[in-house]
Amino acid sequence: MFHPKTIAISLVALGLAGCASGTEFDQTGGIKSVRSSCPAVAIPVDTGDVTLFNPPASRDARAIDVVATITKLRNNCVQQGERIVTDATFEVQARRSDTKGDREVVLPYFATVTRGGTQVVSKQVSRVALRFADGQATATATGGGRADIAASAATLPPEIEAQVTRRRKPGDADAAVDPFTDPAVRAAVRKASFELLIGFQLTQEQLSYNATR
Structure with missing residues (x-):
């Protein structure tokens, strides 16, 4: 199960993998803010691994059957x-306790596109098949997901873009003022962030189980 509430928590915890904004120095020694329109890509907290038990209702460590983890997200x-368009790929690495016989384990995963950290734009559920050989x-x-968004929706209004990307040089009256401290700027960036x-x-x-182990 996936809840919008989880989104905001996950993005803070992961530092917005594929960060949407930052700063850099220009050739004159000034500072300018940099922002990408590309969606940030991340794994929400507590959804990056799954544990299967045998019997399913047990939570005893001795009953752990399969543990799988999403890794190498690109x-x-x-x-x-x-x-x-953003295409993401990842690996699922799994380990089973009982190595007897060939076995296939199919696990569902989601690829959700959100806007502003809370609004779910789209969600697709797919499956990945893990095949264990005898012994x-x-x-x-491997699995993957895609975000396909309108460029206009991810573009800041011109006046906000100018405020965010304006070069600031030492000595300027507001050189030390981060444009993201302006609530209007923050709101516009959040609205244009996917x-x-x-x-x-x-x-x-x-x-x-993942949240309390």
């Missing part, structure tokens, strides 16, 4: 005309 962002304790599979969140589609019980 993304590629390009603008195609009026659309901004094999580990297995690896995220692609990927994680396991967990049941409430699985999510609670």
Whole structure:
């Protein structure tokens, strides 16, 4: 299960992987803010791994059957005309306790596009299949997700863009003032910011287990 509330927490905790804003020095020694229209890509808190038990209702460590983790999350962002498209790929690495026999474990995962940290724009649920050979304790599979958003929606209004990207030099009256301290700027940037969140589609019980272990 995936809740919008989880989104805001996850983005703070992960530092907005694929950060949407930052600063850099220009050639004259001034400072300018830098912002990307590409969606940030992240794994929401407590959804990056899943534990299966046998029997399913048990939570005893001795009953752990399979543990799987999403890792090596990568993304590629390009603008195609009026659309901004981000494709993300990842690996799922899994380990099972009982290595007897061939076995396939299918795990559902979500790829959710959000706006401003709380608004869910789209959500797709897919599945990844892990295949264990007889005697094999580990297995690896790959998955992916996509964010396809309008470039206009991810673009700041001209007056806000000018305020965010204006070069600030030592000696300027407001050189030390971060434009993001302005509530109007923060609101505009949040509205134009998108995220692609990927994680396991967990049941409430699985999510609670991850949060409390």
